[in-house]
Each structure stands twice: as structure tokens, then as C-alpha cells.
Amino acid sequence: MTVQQMAQLDATFSALSDGTRRAIVARLADGETTLSDLAAPFDMSLTAVSKHLRVLSDAGLVDIEKRGRTRHCRLRGAPIKEAVDWLSKYEAFWIDRFDALARHLAKEEDDK
Amino acid sequence: MTVQQMAQLDATFSALSDGTRRAIVARLADGETTLSDLAAPFDMSLTAVSKHLRVLSDAGLVDIEKRGRTRHCRLRGAPIKEAVDWLSKYEAFWIDRFDALARHLAKEEDDK
DNA sequence: ATTATAGTCAACTAATTGGTTGAGTAAAGC
DNA sequence: GCTTTACTCAACCAATTAGTTGACTATAAT
Numbered sequence: 001m002t003v004q005q006m007a008q009l010d011a012t013f014s015a016l017s018d019g020t021r022r023a024i025v026a027r028l029a030d031g032e033t034t035l036s037d038l039a040a041p042f043d044m045s046l047t048a049v050s051k052h053l054r055v056l057s058d059a060g061l062v063d064i065e066k067r068g069r070t071r072h073c074r075l076r077g078a079p080i081k082e083a084v085d086w087l088s089k090y091e092a093f094w095i096d097r098f099d100a101l102a103r104h105l106a107k108e109e110d111d112k
Numbered sequence: 113m114t115v116q117q118m119a120q121l122d123a124t125f126s127a128l129s130d131g132t133r134r135a136i137v138a139r140l141a142d143g144e145t146t147l148s149d150l151a152a153p154f155d156m157s158l159t160a161v162s163k164h165l166r167v168l169s170d171a172g173l174v175d176i177e178k179r180g181r182t183r184h185c186r187l188r189g190a191p192i193k194e195a196v197d198w199l200s201k202y203e204a205f206w207i208d209r210f211d212a213l214a215r216h217l218a219k220e221e222d223d224k
Numbered sequence: 225a226t227t228a229t230a231g232t233c234a235a236c237t238a239a240t241t242g243g244t245t246g247a248g249t250a251a252a253g254c
Numbered sequence: 255g256c257t258t259t260a261c262t263c264a265a266c267c268a269a270t271t272a273g274t275t276g277a278c279t280a281t282a283a284t
Contacts, residue, residue, distance in 0.1 A: 006131050006134075009131075010130065013125045013128040013129035014125070014129035016121075017126035018271095018272085019118050020272090022121065022198070026201070026202075029205065034230080035230075035231070036229085036230060044273070045274070045275085047231085047232080047273085047274080047275085048272070048273055048274080050231070055271095066231095068280095069231070069282070070229095070230060070231085071230080071231070075202065076205070077202065077204075077205030077206025078206060080205060081206035084200075084203075087195060089138075089141070090137065091196075092141075092189075094190060094192045095189075095193070130241095132242090147261070148261080156242090156243070157243080157245085158260080159243085159261090159262080162262075163241095164242085167241095180250095180251060180252075180260090181250060181251040181252070181259065181260050182251090182261080183261075
């Protein structure tokens, strides 16, 4: 595992360790939105949400596109995949048998 | 999602956002060990490693058992499963088709 | 042209984090 | 009984984090 991969996992897990940011991720899974729109449900300043979004963006979890005076955000899956891949190495400790089998089969398919 | 579940995810992702702690998790996946043994490979004080272990323990990721003058640690999978379950909700954003199918089938089996 | 909207930026604060050291305690070995 | 081992605990430090406010910029609407 390279130092960059480590830093990416640091950033990904760290970004996801905050409830506000996980809520933003959940919201973006339903589709692209602007910052103002994302911020509306939260009881905090736009600046605060903007900072959270910046953390997600720095971790590569969201893509922010400037469009006129609005910022349009969408979810990027690659870092999530890396996090799941890391966690999957320890699946023996948590997975139930059916799911484990399915993943095992999926991995064999993957490795072809 | 309850406030406790949120706090658990906060703790789990936060615990895993540090490379030293992820290395400890990786080491424990190979089997139970003592704190001294865990600390040996790291270029930091025993106290520092002890603190990292405490973070993992508080998050429920490791179980620490006092046995004589040594502390024996082992990996607990439940919080990892919860993290994976959360991440899996967004699998559409990162998963490849074969793996997705396998998980889908596993989930159907799970839901029975 | 004026005004409202969407957002950034800088400065500040309080709390948390990741590390240190030095002193202390409890169990094991000689 | 003395020494070593395996820790814990408290105090401290520097850096980071999550939030605030107030001032600013740029775009869109009237």
C-alpha cells in the first residue's frame, strides 16, 4: 500500500466520520444539487456547509462544478470503493455466511 | 437512523481515519496480540499506541482483555459491518456490475 | 442601475487530536 | 525481596477541526 493510498483512506474515512458530511453524501446520492440547496436542511451557516463540502471535495468524494453563481455538486464513487475494498479485507470478522459466499464468487469473477 | 447509530458511525469512521489504527486493525486480523507486541513495529511511544488502542476500543472495534500484566486485544467485526452497510447504500456510485449482482443476490438471501 | 442571490475569504474561538515525558502501579521473574 | 516488565495516568504541547461573524465578489433579476 502506497503512501498516497494511505492518505486517500485517511481522507475518505475522516470525511465520512462526520454526520453532516454523511448526510450530504446521502443527499447527493439522490442526485446533483447546489450548495445552497444542500445547506438548507442544516441548522448551521452556509459557510459551515461550504467547509464540509470542501472536505468532501478534497477527499475526492464530491465533484464541485462552478456554474454561473451556483456550485453544482455530485457524488464520486471511487474513494468509497477504496474504503469498501479496505474494509473487505476484514470481512471474515463481520460478514454472514451467505453474503460472504456471494462476495467470494464476485471476487473470483472479478479476478478473471 | 438513530442518534446512537450515527454516533457509532462517527466513531468507526473516525477510528479508521488514522493509518496507525488501520495498521493495528490489520495486525489484529491475523490474531489476538498484546499491546506491547502491537506497539513494537511503530516508531512512537507505548503510551501513544495505547491511546490509539483506546480509540479503537471506544469505537467497539477491538476488545481489550486484561490478563495478568498484559492486555490482550482482538478485533470485533460488528462496527465494521455497520460501516460497510452504510457505504453499501451508495454502491451504485462505485460498484462494478458483477460485484453488484453478487451483493444484490446476497441481500435477497439475507432478507428471507 | 440597483438590488438580491450564491458563494468565498479571513479572522477568531473552543474543543479535539496525536504526540510527548515523567511518575506511578501491578504482576512476573530471579 | 529486588528488579524488570507491561502497562496507566496526568500534564503538557502543537496542530487540526467545526463552528461563528463580517466583509467581500460575482452573477442574475427587476
